[in-house]
Amino acid sequence: NAGVTQTPKFQVLKTGQSMTLQCAQDMNHEYMSWYRQDPGMGLRLIHYSVGAGITDQGEVPNGYNVSRSTTEDFPLRLLSAAPSQTSVYFCASSYGTGDGYTFGSGTRLTVV
Amino acid sequence: AQSVTQLGSHVSVSEGALVLLRCNYSSSVPPYLFWYVQYPNQGLQLLLKYTTGATLVKGINGFEAEFKKSETSFHLTKPSAHMSDAAEYFCAVSEGVSGGSNYKLTFGKGTLLTGKP
Numbered sequence: 001n002a003g004v005t006q007t008p009k010f011q012v013l014k015t016g017q018s019m020t021l022q023c024a025q026d027m028n029h030e031y032m033s034w035y036r037q038d039p040g041m042g043l044r045l046i047h048y049s050v051g052a053g054i055t056d057q058g059e060v061p062n063g064y065n066v067s068r069s070t071t072e073d074f075p076l077r078l079l080s081a082a083p084s085q086t087s088v089y090f091c092a093s094s095y096g097t098g099d100g101y102t103f104g105s106g107t108r109l110t111v112v
Numbered sequence: 113a114q115s116v117t118q119l120g121s122h123v124s125v126s127e128g129a130l131v132l133l134r135c136n137y138s139s140s141v142p143p144y145l146f147w148y149v150q151y152p153n154q155g156l157q158l159l160l161k162y163t164t165g166a167t168l169v170k171g172i173n174g175f176e177a178e179f180k181k182s183e184t185s186f187h188l189t190k191p192s193a194h195m196s197d198a199a200e201y202f203c204a205v206s207e208g209v210s211g212g213s214n215y216k217l218t219f220g221k222g223t224l225l226t227g228k229p
Binding site: 092 | 146154156157164217218
């Protein structure tokens, strides 16, 4: 069982470039979320989805876009990268409510 | 709205000593509460959770936590620290089953646990 798979693990972007962070889960979880982790800030919710075709904004959505065309995949798009988006990004999935989320291993993104 | 406060961004303990990591939360509805651990350069791993029922919950690696509604707390403890426990620990809250946003986790800022030489 692969769990939650994130690609790539590392990425360097130039300011203004766009890219997509990939996230896939094989546990048939309905709930999926994207978080960013910055030193001293904990994890902050960017976008989330409660099922295929349904997405919504979290705490820090500006500059990011998501879609959920299948249960398995939940890609995160950076529209025009900025240095402030340098961070570690985590994708997570869950059956919901009390089950807790399963996290991927993260993507470390640097924007120069 | 919900929030989590972890008291102490860094805790240092000697091997064999008690580990106590503090977490206080606020939630407008009965919460679900979680502790996660993150080892260097890895993702987050669920240590334990409280949803309903017994307020003392046991998790992996000898950790446990007690939900105290009157104190809005969910402190994490381990009777005897081991050097392999060095990691960052995150407390998180979501609205319980009666909440409208029970799929969203709100995290504290984390507590780094290190070994005292």
